Amino acid sequence: MSGNMNITLKVWRQKNSNAKGELAEYKVGDVSPDMSFLEMFDVLNERLVSENNEPIAFDHDCREGICGMCSMFINGRPHGPKEGITTCQLHMRSFKDGDTIVVEPWRAQAFPVIKDLIVDRTAFDRIIAAGGYISVNTGNAQDANNIAISKDNADEAFAAAACIGCGACVAACKNASAMLFVSAKVSQLALLPQGQPEKQTRVLSMVAQMDAEGFGACTNTGACEAECPKGISLKNIARMNREYLGAQLCSEKM
Amino acid sequence: MSKLDAKIPEGSIDQKWTKYKSSVALVNPANKRNLEIIIVGSGLAGASAAAALAELGYKVKVFYFQDSPRRAHSIAAQGGINAAKNYTNDGDSVHRLFYDTIKGGDYRAREGNVHRLAEVSNNIIDQCVAQGVPFAREYGGLLSNRSFGGTQVERTFYAAGQTGQQLLLGAYSAMQRQVGSGKIESFSRHEMLDIVMIDGKCRGIIARDLVTGKLERHFGHSVLLCTGGYGNVFFLSTNAMGSNATAVWKAHKKGAYFGNPCFTQIHPTCIPVSGDHQSKLTLMSESLRNDGRIWVPKLKEDAEAIRTGKKRAVQLSEEERDYYLERRYPAFGNLVPRDVASRAAKERCDAGYGVNKTGEAVYLDFTFNTKRYGRTEATKKGIHNPSEDEIVRLGKDVIKEKYGNLFDMYKQITGVDPYEEPMQIYPAVHYTMGGLWVDYNLMTTVPGLYALGEANFSDHGANRLGASALMQGLADGYFVIPYTIGAYLSKEIAVKAIPTDHEAFVEAEKNVQERIDKLLNIKGTKTVDHFHKKLGKIMWDKCGMGRNEKHLKEAIDEIRALRAEFWKDLRVTGTADDLNPELEKAGRVADFLELGELMCMDAVNRNESCGGHFREEYQTEEGEAKRDDDNFAYVATWEYKGGENNFELHKEELIYENIKIAQRSYK
Known part of the structure; x- marks a missing residue:
């Protein structure tokens, strides 16, 4: 069941802890408002693999807001725009069709970037x-x-x-x-x-x-x-x- | 077919563990310092075992694939942990917890292990409180209890809807204390990819550093697998995304027998599937069934009207609702065990009474008890003749206090406020009772290799009761393995650490490397998730809540075909010498594709219905599971014989000396 939202993502890509990173832009279409933010990333990653590109690495595990593994910095806010939830609990209904969303890793000297959106905590x-x-x-x-x-x-x-x-x-x-x-x-x-x-x-x-x-x-x-x-x-x-x-x-x- | 020896100690059931503990061989402190133990997995079983064994003085190494040991999926357990404390004075005892667990497991668990579990349940609560685990308390300062399914006492200790989190953080803290004191070496973002066998004993593991991609060899005098269950065979389950069967499956292929692989728990109260993009399912704790009543419309027309959005649940009067669990099982009502509740939901939905777009959802409704609490609160506050609105408002506060975080979670996922509309729920894969076969010592059929927690098969029979998984994980780690490992290690004190340039390590590493290369070199066209989703659908449709011989045999053929396609047409991007989540997933799905077939084989073999294993051919006239104790009162234990789909069945006969085996009734 695909949806009708079109989203532009600007995602931090960084090969490893020593490499220089940069924002890369991706268009994601047919986004359903019922998708979680990470499910939208799943859809994008499936597409990247089918295009023979390396998918975006991000931390996640329980996907119900309790393990603390997910960690995206979304539009300048950790875990995105809504209060009291983790990134995995964020749903696309919190965004609008046509939105551009910037996604970065946690930024802190004590949390060095390992790859893309993954940091060492x-x-x-x-x-x-x-x-x-x-x-x-x-x-x-x-x-x-x-x-x-x-x-x-x-x-x-x-x-x-x-x-x-x-x-x-x-x-x-x-x-x-x-x-x-x-x-x-x-x-x-x-x-x-x-x-x-x-x-x-x-x-x-x-x-x-x-x-x-x-x-x-x-x-x-x-x-x-x-x-x-x-x-x-x-x-x-x-x-x-x-x-x-x-x-x-x-x-x-x- | 050989006979398996579970090594249950002699003596009366309530003396076995006591006698065992006072007679098992010990290892003196000086020798413990030279004995190395590898623990794979850092959930309740792994973290508690690591802490307890390091406290005893053993050298411990812990491996986990997440960034921190605190992420293990035990963290997500919501409802609670059982113990036979009888703090509520309602007739509980060790014997009753033992009895409930055996009966709840539909008489397919081993008496000796289960009694030991019930005995140590009380120590767990004591230990956790001493660690500072903030369990819920009453105003007098003492611990609070609530009920879970399959019991008629209140024996469940809890910390709001986050009991697993609090227990795991307790075990994690205990483990980190030993890390801080240098007794535990901790390996984050490491995945175990094989065990290493030397002279017929397990002597270590091959692990992959997931950040650098480098393969590592680690020696241990023994290895403990605390790696959880394999519910993710179904793709969609309440398990975490990373939960996998790779460690137990590698062990199985190196000689560890697999017990009751087909015993899967489908949890009745999960948030229904919303679309094809769905990556996992979220549980709504069983504790909600304390106050939530489950229903569907009595009339199909009403169900249809609700599905098409012409009617809302709240518009149906009491007379128009079918509280089918209360109707079918008056004695236990909404608190029947999980397998019974799940099947009943499926039965109603299959018959056309489902209440969401897909027709696969039933209501979990708090209105009745919200009002009940509201009236009590009004009485407490001295409000006479409170208005209906006032009652609801007061009652909501009570519900919020008890289940607030679960209600918030539900609203977040569905966009619907459960304080206003009843929750919609449907069964989902949650837990696997099957796992590596272990004896009373928790040792697998491979000497020196142990399995603890959900990774083993031992305590829950064909259906696990709610709030018993946390109990078992911590029992195995804190209170069982510290004793039972002595039986083995006391004979290993003369064995010096084996250098990892030993040929067995070299060979094992080479095999792991070859498999990684093979996965990367297929260079096909389909993603890992493509295969995983296909496997999941086969398993859910044909080896899920209802199973029959025809479907299971079809499933076996379909899985074989899918596996062949996987090895021909898989695409894994990236390289092996880098952090590569696609490669990690590929290895795990390759193992699921083998395990799934064994699950179906086991389900075909078991020509009876018991617990979560419901064979449609074997049911009573009322649609209840029909066991066949004459022919199937055994643990089906599978040995891998090499090559493709080559397994041999061994049976461990189950003997009930203390519990009269009977038709399970919750009516």
Whole structure:
């Protein structure tokens, strides 16, 4: 079932991390408003292959907005024009017939381009490895209901934990700061009693790793929150700053 | 045909695991440091196994094809995770969870494994809470529960509609902690393309670095495949785009038997297909069936009017609606197991009662329970005689709190607001109960090669109950493999790491390279997706919700023809020494084209209906699945014998000592 929209795409093409990239233009016809944005790319890629051209490489996996793998910068906004969704949840009904759409990869020093629209986000994994956990070995946990947690705190921890690690916050930030991502994990664990024993070392280690990865500083413009597909709140950054200051003042390790 | 030994420990069912744990051979800490374990896949099973084994001191390497281990498709599981905690005081117990799982699986799962699963279910919840997984809680601060299909207790723990995400992030954090401490080496954007056999044992893998295209050899004293299911054989499924069967299929071709390949779960509540461009299907969590009622119009004329846009669902009165699950299954109603609910939806749509353009959709309607919640809220707030509008408004807030993210997701995909119009849903491929055959230790028929989570066949029989996949993935990774791997590795402590210039590694790498070259050199005219979609259509039409001998035999012929065409006319652009998604897809589809045939062969062989395997020739007068326990109470286990479509069937007889095998009834 094809549709009746005609779209012009300007897509970033870059052979590999060392090559110079450029925008290439593609016309895509018969676009259905029910197609997702990535399905439109599928259609284009099928055509490119049948024309014996190399298709556009882009990251994607679950296509239901939860794995955090998709990452396109669409018309100057991470995950496109609509709020609260990822690129894979964006549908062509959000565009008009005849639109020209510019699609680029995330732009950040800490996220080098691998190919076309694919970037390397392993810096996020290294930040988590630096302290984004509770040190509890398997098998020695107490009964789950021995820890009572107020519903408000549990809900707030959950809201912070909903981060999908896509990197839109970094892409949206003029400084390419990762504060929203890091603060979401720091907050989740700081809000829970299980997270208390390590709270100081956690925030110090994670921030140190964030800086080492080359992410920029936070200047509180709030672009990250505005573009976050999961609505992660700026409050988390405030909480992390509080935790960080507290840890710096009190930590015996400093 | 040989007899398979599942190595179930002796003793009464509730003592088997306890006794096993206290008698299984151990590996001392100094030796653990010298033993290397390769884990393929970083979902719930893989990440939890990686964390638990690294904590014990083993040297662990983890491989995953995504950019981060947190992307694995476990992340997308919505509804919840079962455990026999009985926090709700409604009569749950380990035995009841065991019983429900065996019955839900239509008496085609192994008692010993399932009982162990039920036993460790409680430890999983404890472990996850200790890690900081933010499960839903009540106002008193304790954990909240809800119901899932196929049970009459509330034993499902959840985190809104994102339970899989929260559990995976817990396991991922535990794994990253070990990465940070240097005990796990993590390989992102790496795909396993073969296992390496030395002296009859699995000793490593060949992996391709997907960024550079370079093939790599990795040694391990043992290898764990935690690579998920193979639902993407059908092209359209709720699986992620990258979910694939390549790892298990390569293992199968190197000697690992494949158990019950035809057991596929079709999930009843997915968003219907919207057009030919469709790349995947999206699940609407089973938890919605707690409060959503499923119906179609009673009259065909009404269904027709709705299909052509002349009527809307909300215009039909209660008397004009057929709540067919409540009608057919009064005891379980809308919470019948998935296979039963899916077939019932298909039956209504086939009979002409479908409610969307394609005629393949039924309603999932929250109006009744929205109003029920609204009235309770009004009472709580002391509002007497609330207006209808007020009731709906108050009720919507409750529904939003419980299912908000799912409602948003539905609206995003369909453009329709489910708070105003009932959802339209239809069954879709979701999970595969079949997988690599494993014994009680989770070891495949290849020594040293294990399969965990959805990749193995062991716990769900012919139909998996909702909220049990997360339970099994984490049970296998956190609580089973750390014990059972000792039984094997305790005998391997004298084996030094084998250098990867060993001829077996060289040979395996050469074979992988040749296959890649072959795919690139066909230089035909058709894309990978062209073949994948064709395969998917054959599988869905002939090996889907309803199957019969004639169609299955046709499907086998069609798949063979398609496979031949694939190897003649495929076009893969790009090169092997570069990031090349087309090449990745081509390798996976080539494997699906073989596995699909085995699924059909298995479905032809099983002359009965059970769980998700519904053979149209074998049904009761009321259209229910008709099992044949005299002839088919076994695990159909297939051995690859070399060459094309050459498989031999072995049977593992299923013995029920603790549960009386009976006709499954949810009436």
